[in-house]
Amino acid sequence: MSNNNDILWRYNEQVNKPLAEKVTTAFLSEQTINEVVAFHQSFSQYVVTPLQSLDRLAKEFNVGKIWVKDESHRFGLNAFKVLGGSFAIGKYLSEKLGLPMNQLTFEMLKSSAVKAEIGEVTFVTATDGNHGRGVAWAANQLGQKAVVYMPKGSAITRLANIRAEGAVAAITDLNYDDTVRLANRHAQENGWVVVQDTAWPGYEKIPTWIMQGYATIIREALEQIVEAGDEKPTHIFLQVGVGSFAGSILGYLADKFGEERPATVIVEPDKAACLYKSIVADDGEPHAVTGDLNTIMAGLACGEPNSISWGILRDYAEWYAVCPDYVAARGMRLLANPQGSDPRVISGESGAVGLGLVSLLAERDDLKPITEKLKLNQTARILIISTEGDTDPITYKDIVWNGAYPYVK
CATH class of the missing domain: 3.40.50.1100 (Rossmann fold)
Incomplete structure (x- = not known):
């Protein structure tokens, strides 16, 4: 060193x-x-x-x-972050449909038939800005909901960009890692799906997709x-x-x-x-x-x-x-x-x-x-x-x- x-x-x-x-x-x-x-x-x-x-x-x-x-x-x-969030959400929905990804397109997942079969899903994440905006964009494009939490000190412009994609978003008084824990806790309480670009024991599938x-x-x-x-x-x-x-x-x-x-x-x-x-x-x-x-x-x-x-x-x-x-x-x-x-x-x-x-x-x-x-x-x-x-x-x-x-x- x-x-x-x-x-x-x-x-x-x-x-x-x-x-x-x-x-x-x-x-x-x-x-x-x-x-x-x-x-x-x-x-x-x-x-x-x-x-x-x-x-x-x-x-x-x-x-x-x-x-x-x-x-x-x-x-x-x-x-770049939307690449991970969108693919993870696509994979999640494909599993809910029981269909492999190579039989699905982004346009197909936007259809009313898919929405009728799956129902409304709320995806939640913690972000400094870019990942949350990507998750919000993908959820909005697919007719689903997103909730986004941001750590203290996050830029107001990034918060506004996330809200512009239709998400419910707020800046917390926590650092990034504690904001991740907050998002995970709210997901468990409300039946939401965590789309987080990090992993921990017991939460590996979606981060792998990301x-x-x-x-x-x-x-x-x-x-x-x-x-x-x-x-x-x-x-x-x-x-x-x-x-x-x-x-x-x-x-x-x-x-x-x-x-x-x-x-x-x-x-x-x-x-x-x-x-x-x-x-x-x-x-x-x-x-x-x-x-x-x-x-x-x-x-x-x-x-x-x-x-x-x-x-x-x-x-x-x-x-x-x-x-x-x-x-x-x-x-x-x-x-x-x-x-x-x-x-x-x-x-x-x-x-x-x-x-x-x-x-x-x-x-x-x-x-x-x-x-x-x-x-x-x-x-x-x-x-x-x-x-x-x-x-x-x-x-x-x-x-x-x-x-x-x-x-x-």
């Missing part, structure tokens, strides 16, 4: 275990994700989100390639890279809250490519680094962090790892990094102000932290040993997934226009 001007690093020795001792990634197999993508393609709103190639920036950072998958274009919701839903992103990205005539990434930087998103992407890559998968760097905010804490503990078990979890990276402000994704991240991710807020802010400014002919990407706090970290690895002398160990050189092809746009416009403007959370050399 090293401490470089408040960025913490940890190489994960668990990746060196024999494959037979690692958790399975079979639930993210190519065959399974074929079904997921087919379901998402059945949405009338479906389009492949852009994969932007930042060639000028790659040259500036002395690497071969930098791609940014821009999820701000996903279904008009400004974030992780499968997220894998549409990496399937699209790899196909876009092939279509452009490029080779697959050598490196991928994945931001982490509870770990569902990162576990989905890494699990798919591990199942598809095995030992030839891209080297993975897991990136967390310093106020909510539960995966880093779990790796440092070196006992193979997930560990929680507590407190208010105050960070501008609201989508990553989670203190308890997803019990499903934890095993994947523990067994297959090479590096863990913990970043202060200025790293995310720097990534946002870099994407908003591209060099040369590079395209502009509007990326929110949780979406930009990976690129912010790449920029510091390229520029800071004190990080050169890490850069060398990662082999971030002219042969490196780096994939970043910008998971959200300006979902909190006030904070976005303050950072990009006014220079909030500056990087001080």
Whole structure:
């Protein structure tokens, strides 16, 4: 472990275990994700989100390639989360109907006949904003109800966006993990269905479906890279809250490519680094962090790892990094102000932290040993997934226009 001007690093020795001792990634197999993508393609709103190639920036950072998958274009919701919530709700309804997913489309699930057979279902979740908006949107599209609880400090704009999708929503006085417990308790009291993008003992089925839903992103990205005539990434930087998103992407890559998968760097905010804490503990078990979890990276402000994704991240991710807020802010400014002919990407706090970290690895002398160990050189092809746009416009403007959370050399 090293401490470089408040960025913490940890190489994960668990990746060196024999494959037979690692958790399975079979639930993210190519065959399974074929079904997921087919379901998402059945949405009338479906389009492949852009994969932007930042060639000028790659040259500036002395690497071969930098791609940014821009999820701000996903279904008009400004974030990727709807992919997980919609697939999980679709799977839940398919089980209620007794029909396999490959016989159903999103349009079929919207029909009055399905509503008459299933009745009215209320889906409930806890969220900092993006996941709840996706669940609310999917429930509303399918003629069902949604109730959404948000942790204290959540942006009012995100609350308004969730309510605009027809959900009953409120900001609590609890942190994220306690808000999850609140949602689960209300579900038990009222007969609601929890659609949560984290897992705990006894609650694994729906979180597994959510992780499968997220894998549409990496399937699209790899196909876009092939279509452009490029080779697959050598490196991928994945931001982490509870770990569902990162576990989905890494699990798919591990199942598809095995030992030839891209080297993975897991990136967390310093106020909510539960995966880093779990790796440092070196006992193979997930560990929680507590407190208010105050960070501008609201989508990553989670203190308890997803019990499903934890095993994947523990067994297959090479590096863990913990970043202060200025790293995310720097990534946002870099994407908003591209060099040369590079395209502009509007990326929110949780979406930009990976690129912010790449920029510091390229520029800071004190990080050169890490850069060398990662082999971030002219042969490196780096994939970043910008998971959200300006979902909190006030904070976005303050950072990009006014220079909030500056990087001080």
